Amino acid sequence: xxxxxxxxxxDGEASSTxxxxxxxxxxxxxxxxxxxxxxxxxxxCDPDYLRGTFGRLKIAxxxxxxxxxxxxxxxMVCSPCEGLYFFEFVSCSASVVTGVxxxxxxxxxxxRIPQINWNITDLVNTGLCTFFFFIxxxxxxALNHNKGAExxxxxxxxxxxxxxxxxxxxxVKNWRINSRQQNTRQTSDYMRARTESREVDHRPEIQRLDG
Numbered sequence: 785x786x787x788x789x790x791x792x793x794x795d796g797e798a799s800s801t802x803x804x805x806x807x808x809x810x811x812x813x814x815x816x817x818x819x820x821x822x823x824x825x826x827x828x829c830d831p832d833y834l835r836g837t838f839g840r841l842k843i844a845x846x847x848x849x850x851x852x853x854x855x856x857x858x859x860m861v862c863s864p865c866e867g868l869y870f871f872e873f874v875s876c877s878a879s880v881v882t883g884v885x886x887x888x889x890x891x892x893x894x895x896r897i898p899q900i901n902w903n904i905t906d907l908v909n910t911g912l913c914t915f916f917f918f919i920x921x922x923x924x925x926a927l928n929h930n931k932g933a934e935x936x937x938x939x940x941x942x943x944x945x946x947x948x949x950x951x952x953x954x955x956v957k958n959w960r961i962n963s964r965q966q967n968t969r970q971t972s973d974y975m976r977a978r979t980e981s982r983e984v985d986h987r988p989e990i991q992r993l994d995g
Contacts, residue, residue: 833890853876871923924941
């Protein structure tokens, strides 16, 4: 029979061996939660965008377009109705599309679809909304029947046109600046590569003269 000291020593070796084998085993338990879905990973709100100029303009555009749509929806009787229907379509489309773009930029969802140029998409949407909101507001102002809802819709329509126009001006300005910087960077890279190639071409002649 083994003595108690031997048994204690055996148990100590066994416990240390199990600790070593457990540390080297690739199947150790972990305390990190297991993620079963990757759809919402990295989804977060970008407060810097919402506090920035374009974020505030986008919020104002959605609010004004939505108010314009609500005002025009309260009108029950119209004659003629073409101007009202056109204004209704423009305000509804602008609020939906601009709202989607606001969500894409504020939640960084646009980074998951790099195949789409979101800056150009936003620029095109802003330009179209500026143009059609102005036309729809002018037509509704010319065909209105001096009703409170129509007057309110026209006012908010022109306000939305102004906000979209400011956004369009700033977007075009930034696009020109970025294009100019990109062209300058490409030109400098080309000149640098051309200079390096010339230096490489002259080095064999210098070595030949030294020899």
